[in-house]
Amino acid sequence: MKITVLGAGSWGTTLAILLASKRHEVRLWAHRPEFARALEADRENKRYLKGILFPASLHVVENLHDAVNAAEMIVTAVPSHALRATAAAFADLNLDGKVIVNVAKGIERNTGKRMSEVLLEALPAVTPEQIAALYGPSHAEEVARQQPTTVVACSVSETTARQVQEAFHTSAFRVYVNTDLIGVEIAGSVKNVIAIAAGISDGLGFGDNAKAAIITRGLAEISRLSAKLGADPLTMSGLSGIGDLVVTCLSRHSRNRYVGEQIGKGRKLDDILGEMSMVAEGVLSSKAVLELANRLGVDMPITRAVYEMLFEDKPAPQAILDLMEREPKPENY
Numbered sequence: 255m256k257i258t259v260l261g262a263g264s265w266g267t268t269l270a271i272l273l274a275s276k277r278h279e280v281r282l283w284a285h286r287p288e289f290a291r292a293l294e295a296d297r298e299n300k301r302y303l304k305g306i307l308f309p310a311s312l313h314v315v316e317n318l319h320d321a322v323n324a325a326e327m328i329v330t331a332v333p334s335h336a337l338r339a340t341a342a343a344f345a346d347l348n349l350d351g352k353v354i355v356n357v358a359k360g361i362e363r364n365t366g367k368r369m370s371e372v373l374l375e376a377l378p379a380v381t382p383e384q385i386a387a388l389y390g391p392s393h394a395e396e397v398a399r400q401q402p403t404t405v406v407a408c409s410v411s412e413t414t415a416r417q418v419q420e421a422f423h424t425s426a427f428r429v430y431v432n433t434d435l436i437g438v439e440i441a442g443s444v445k446n447v448i449a450i451a452a453g454i455s456d457g458l459g460f461g462d463n464a465k466a467a468i469i470t471r472g473l474a475e476i477s478r479l480s481a482k483l484g485a486d487p488l489t490m491s492g493l494s495g496i497g498d499l500v501v502t503c504l505s506r507h508s509r510n511r512y513v514g515e516q517i518g519k520g521r522k523l524d525d526i527l528g529e530m531s532m533v534a535e536g537v538l539s540s541k542a543v544l545e546l547a548n549r550l551g552v553d554m555p556i557t558r559a560v561y562e563m564l565f566e567d568k569p570a571p572q573a574i575l576d577l578m579e580r581e582p583k584p585e586n587y
């Protein structure tokens with residue numbers, strides 16, 4: 255297939271290499287032309303994925319329209335806050351029959367929209383059946399080294415989801431199919447917020463009990479939000495649900511867990527983000543998720559605590575105490 259990957263961070267680059275290794279004809283687009291030229295000169299992404307060389311069938315492109323026009327499948331791998339503008343920049347092209355696979359995990363600030371909703375708004379000529387998400391526990395650092403990984407290709411159209419499965423599946427990258435797009439996108443995005451809480455627990459020096467509590471009660475609040483939005487509860491026990499939540503809360507690779515760990519150690523958010531080159535989606539998503547939850551009347555205490563620690567300077571020990579001292583509750587509500 256002819257596949258274009260938009261976004262040359264660690265995940266876009268990893269997926270472009272995976273797809274090119276499957277002998278697809280792959281184009282990788284970077285939003286800064288000088289960076290695209292460096293990628294082509296080095297045949298390696300020295301900034302975001304050092305040490306992994308590009309296969310011959312991976313072409314770096316500078317022109318967004320050429321990249322999109324050439325593709326049968328378009329993979330959007332820019333940070334979630336850049337997805338709307340990136341999509342709008344090619345909305346006037348003929349997108350008939352093209353499948354758009356989003357891999358960015360986030361909830362849009364100000365609108366509370368999922369990434370597929372953002373794509374549908376930014377690309378008015380595209381139908382829901384053309385859109386898919388590829389989500390699940392998949393740190394780029396491990397996928398790039400062909401370590402065993404499982405993900406889920408999801409679309410409201412099972413045919414589209416199967417096309418995505420076929421395009422990406424390898425013996426090291428096992429792709430399942432799902433059609434519950436709401437559940438997959440909500441779970442795969444809100445887990446970044448819960449992973450910040452897990453990192454805060456690490457930074458405060460708490461142990462395995464606290465980590466298990468955050469994962470389990472985090473899943474409970476993700477499940478409440480998803481259910482309110484009409485998702486299938488079974489998705490929460492799948493790869494984009496508990497799978498991605500566990501990997502992000504536990505992994506040394508996770509940028510969201512890292513941000514949390516630094517907050518737990520008492521550092522300021524601006525200082526932490528100022529020295530990171532990579533994106534930690536849970537920071538912006540915490541605000542969007544909290545607003546969405548408030549609008550829908552869904553109780554999300556861990557998300558609220560993360561927001562207060564990140565944006566209202568609430569000291570982490572106080573936030574944990576407040577969480578623990580809430581009124582005792584039944585486990586399921």
Ligand SMILES: NC(=O)C1=CN([C@@H]2O[C@H](COP(=O)(O)OP(=O)(O)OC[C@H]3O[C@@H](n4cnc5c(N)ncnc54)[C@H](OP(=O)(O)O)[C@@H]3O)[C@@H](O)[C@H]2O)C=CC1
Nearest residue numbers: 262263264265266285331332334336358359393394532533
């Ligand atoms: N890394 C991973 O393991 C995984 C990441 N994801 C998701 O993939 C998405 C992309 O993350 P990832 O690849 O890790 O990102 P990185 O943090 O590795 O890099 C960020 C990339 O986004 C680019 N970028 C920044 N601003 C813009 C913009 N306005 N328009 C277009 N591109 C922009 C950066 O380019 P530059 O530096 O040149 O400005 C850089 O290429 C995120 O939503 C993330 O949650 C999902 C699964 C795994």
Ligand SMILES: O=C(CO)COP(=O)(O)O
Nearest residue numbers: 390391392393508509510
């Ligand atoms: O989504 C991811 C793994 O599945 C990446 O998580 P981080 O953005 O926290 O590194």
